[in-house]
Amino acid sequence: MSSEDNTLTWWVNPDGVETQKVLAEQCSEGKPYDIDVQQLPTDATQQRVQLARRLAADDSTIDLMNIDPPFMSELANAGYLAEVPDELAEAATGSDVLQGAADTVTWKDKIYGIPQWANTQLLWYRKSLAEKAGLDMSKPVTWDQVIDAAADNGGTVGVQANKYEAYAIWINQLVEGAGGHIVSDVEKGVDLSIDIDSQAGRDAAAVIQKLAGSKAAQPDLTNSNEGTSLGLMYAGAGEFMTNWTFVYANYNGLVGEGEGMISKQDFADLGWARYPQTVEGEESRPPIGGIDIGVGAFSEHKDWAFEVAECVTSPESQTALAVTDGLMPARASVYDNADLKDAYPADLLALFRESIDTGAARPKTPYWSTISGAIQNVWHPPTSVQPDKTPKESASYIRDVLDGKALL
Template identity: 70%
Template sequence: MAATALSACGSDDGPPTLNWYVNPDGVDTLTALAKSCSTDQYKIAIQLLPSGATDQRTQLARRLAAKDSSTDLMSLDPVFVAEFANANWLEQLPDDVAAKATDDDVLSGAAETVTWDDGVYAFPQWANTQVLWYRKSLAEAAGLDMSQPVTWDQVIDAAADNGGTVGVQANKYEAYVVWINALIQGAGGDIISDNEAGKDAKIDIDSDAGKDAAAVIQKLADSKAAQPDLTTSNEGTSLGQMYAGAGEFMTNWTFVYQNYKGLVDSGDITQDDFSDLGWARYPATVEGEDSRPPIGGIDIGVGAYSKHPDYALEAAACVTSSEAQVDLAVNEGLMPSRTSAYQDPKLTEAYPADLLQLFSQSVEDGGPRPKSAYYATISAAVQSVWHSPTSVNPDTTPEKSAKFLRDVLDGKALL
């Protein structure tokens, strides 16, 4: 806290310092962006947030609720934009700035994350999505044609019948809701609808789509393909399973490619191992229905209580430029939200063309988590009922979670 206060003051004679609160992903490149986007009129200083999205939200919410003027820029998980905008904690982008921040060059899935109540409240910076990563040899042994859409049922059976596993994120945290939401949307449903009604939103999780999602989770939990740490699994736990035994099918974010590529350089895996890595669109919940890949990433918001909102808006535009997005993708594996960035020679040299196409198309076609001022409450309520994945039952879990979520939003139950 003391360090933050000091950095916010700056020199009486020098330009003001804009504090940019960032999550721990890609800090080296973000630090370089802060330096390159600083000007003679202001300097940008990096302030590090906790590693978990929930803890990031808590720290920022406490500062903004206290009208902290030293919170100039902030990196936001897209699901927190609506909540912060609704609380008047974010500077609404002026019309001309908003038009540029969400122009036709921005992938629609990313542009959707920064709007609330007909206003634009943040700049899309990088757009994360999940794809299906797998060992080609495992898919071949199972006889799966990965050039065609595959379902969760097919993936689970293929892994179980051929000595492989399926890697997911099913610990009691935000990424588990990412999986649940993608499964439900892939079956044509939603967790809630009429989102802008706030506490009075319609609860839709108790539906055929909710039951289809629960059936997938139940099948994996009961399958030989489930990894031993299923109930505590996260983005990192299943990475090591890709080259263990027959390997795995794994749904995970875009950083995976650079992660395994780096293991070749360090000698932890061979080039042949890396060549056995495949990728495909996120699995379908229901055969014949298009999947809705998860959308994540980071949006850059400007604090409503900043003493220098004009400078902060200018700085936010700079750190989210197409050039900045290319640097984040090449250096950190954090993929762009702008279409033009995917065509940059530095990016096309760093990634296979079909993988870049898969990333951008997945963001374009992806399914966002519920956009609601009460999203943190919604997420926690879903986690409370759907965890542990070993207890999920399509006949009871969607109904129970719908009732609990309704009671929580109505103030009749506590999380």
């Protein structure tokens, strides 16, 4: 993988790896370079650690990399990413790029990546469970309503509450959905404002406390992740579950006969709605995730790398990732693609777009990984969360960690 053999190295996250390899072959066909695809760890935090360590050592073999949006500002601020050339600005943040995705690739008014796919969470549920509970899912629902509906009707509520990045995402969306922020004034660097000790923070903690003490809590709540509750959708009365866009493709791929499969009737019972409200009447703020393609600052083939970045984020590439892997487009125009319309119901695609455009990203700060770790340390396990205590303790701990007075 030396720079002398005209091989570009592309570090990808574990989502859609086989499709990414196909894109690498297509985007290098007839070119003076080959693309070697290397896979990053499964855990988002470990992806960030591996990239940061290699880039801190001026690693020239990181030509392209898949970057989880909350870590974009950290890598850009450290000088580890090459700035996107002006001629690619339209591909990165132009009018065709969904606003939620476009916002993730900028840092201090400069562009450091090109969105490849965008992600968000919906409320997935069994229609029969919602009907039994008397919930009108055509209207916004609150976390309180969802928890009560599940608990009173033999169902459960699936979330991500293990001690990892996705738990910090859940907390962030609950706080944002209550009209608050975990932190603000991020342009002040380490002196940013820590806002989690607020009514919004207490509202967020109240939701977690209620679910943790409810009959709707799943047995593995403290260890739950994106995959643990998938199997419970069709167990007993079923569940309500907040999870990412891959869910539809996952269950659609299970329709058939045999162990672990589901029937067509089961699949028809799958419903989807906007992310629940933290506070009734306050619009929910679904999470914004996905992948941005960045070029390493120390690559010896930056021109080629940006050429590849443009190719693997093209409308055709985004269509392939959406249809094959359930990884939704970052470009608005791709949602009108015929193949995508054949693969997904029209109202589901519209909800994906709406959630990405109106959701809330994690705070754009180089210190997010530190803040996230501090939040996880205080808010985990979810069974320990107390509205009158946890937000205040986490605010103090975040400040101490940022000031070097405490360790994660």
